[in-house]
Amino acid sequence: MSVETSKQPAVTGTVPTELIRIEGVTKRFGENTVLDGLDLSVDAGRHVTLIGPSGSGKTTILRLLMTLAEPDEGTITVAGQRLFPAPEKQVREVRKKIGMVFQQFNLFPNMSVLRNLTEAPVRVLGLSKDEAEARARELLDLVGLADKCDAKPTRLSGGQQQRVAIARALAMRPQVLLLDEVTSALDPELVAGVLDLLRDIARSTDITMLCVTHEMGFARDISDQVLMFDAGRVIEAGPPEKIFGDPERERTREFISAVL
């Protein structure tokens, strides 16, 4: 199985290239500070998992990267291009590099499954219809839903919808994939299928992944780095063995033992 990704070469040798840089980012909703002067750097090809109690700002980081929200302070740079403020055209260029999978799937109910996958590659990337369809069918095959091409998304189970949503994000061949609690809205028996798919993608591609999840086993499997969030800050970061095995902070230890 293989998924073709960005044209950018995979991380080679010992010189990692920085893909995402977040500096001094603060985000407030009214009185509430969800991100508090956050600094973060992610190298190309890395798989980073964001854990922490709800409301600690994990999802907000993904939404800022996807330009679904704007920071109040600080700068965000993706592949050397700065966001906020940036001209609309540059923002769209950055968006092409980033794919996102949402908790609630956000498939378009007015389009067939296949069109959900082909619409953006055709309209945004300028692929021919045939090219886009071939790519879409390949991806639907990968997620095990090749027979659902013509179905409307609302006819699918939650797990199937989420697999379509993952395929839809991959159809854009993003350099970065943002995964926002992708299994939280699923019935328990459907979670494993989606996580297995993501494991495969993590293993077989060089896509940079930022993943917000409460599935600690999954986080341990795929991550190069785990970030523990609390009150809008990263309070601890490290490889999964360290964070899950022997965390330094008491807060991290408490959180992990509470969710496991």
Add this chain to the structure above:
Amino acid sequence: MTWDWGAVADFLPYFGKGLVVTLEALALGSLISFALGLVWTLLMRAPTRWVRWPVGVFTEFVRDTPLLVQLFFLFYVLPEAGVTLSPLTTGVLGLGLHYSTYTMQVYRAGIEAVPAGQWEAATALSLPVRRTWTAVVLPQAVRRVVPPLGNYVIAMLKDTPMLMTIGVLEMLGRARLVSQQHFQFTEPLTVIGIAFVVVSYLASLLLRTLERRLVR
């Protein structure tokens, strides 16, 4: 284009008179529509469809046909039947009848919006029917009824110029009269055009304030 402030000044006294008639027609028309709409609503809850069906057809007929033609009907047919009314009275009746077919929908929606659990609770407490309506259903329905009723009053305001066609000298009637006497169309018509925008905008602001109070 030439704009003559003198013509505006000449028109203003007539405008004042017209505004009074407009507001008079609006107030009386609203009251009739509120009351008559309630009658329709109650009749539509009658146990027999021999009442519900004719009322339903009649009100839909009135709602889906032009008020203007209804005004002509009342104005020319009532005297033939021996009922002689002043133009203003005829106009007010027409407005009230036409809009009663809208207010009845508002009342029905307001009553239906009271959750079934409220009726059941009243039954469980053995409240008499009368008490169920006055103490439980209506107070809850009123909150939902006032905002849409207000919107229909504003809509009625914008239909009052039709009364001009049967000889009522409301704002538009006055403007036309002055226009014809002085051959000055632009200023009177523009003044009342602006007056309608201003009055209905103020009314909608007032209504929004009222709505916020009620929702609380």
Add this chain to the structure above:
Amino acid sequence: MTAGLWKIILQGVGVTLQLLVYSALLAAAMSFVAGAARTHRSRLVRFVAGLYTEVFRGTSALVMIFWVFFVLPVAFGWQLVPMWAGTLALGLTYGAYGAEIVRGALAAVDPAQREGGIALGFTPWQRLRLILLPQAVPEMIPSFSNLLIELLKGTALVSITGMGDLAFSGNLVRLALQQSAQIYGYLLLIYFVIAFLLTRGMRGLERRLKAEVAR
């Protein structure tokens, strides 16, 4: 009633239907343009669209008709053919109400759909055309159906300017016959039949559109 008088009424029906179609088309265009513009990023665009809806919803359709028929020619020298003057006055007025329907239906689409569109890199125009409108349009149909009936009723207002629509023809026939009850009864019945057919048509359209999305 003689055949000749019926012919006058039928011509009136023709004019009313013609005016209805033209002004409905203009109103629909204004509804979508102004309704979508009220969701635009630019504050200026939103303001202009909001001003249009507030002013034209605030004004009286009949006053508007008078203004277009009698003030435009005098003040600006724009003497429009009556059919176009009527279309302009009715289309702009009812378009302002339609714009509120469009705005409301767009606002009712799950905001997550917009975010899904952003995440795939669609432009705002593409999001509107490909994602939001296809989902919002079926929801607009019942309100548009009501508005269409209001517009049909509104077309009778042009009779005051002497345009030969159904209401005007009815007045002519009444002058000839002096039987008000009968003539205005027929008139109302014809309007009611047209309204009934329009409502039926819109209901069919709604069913088809909803089936399309849910399939």
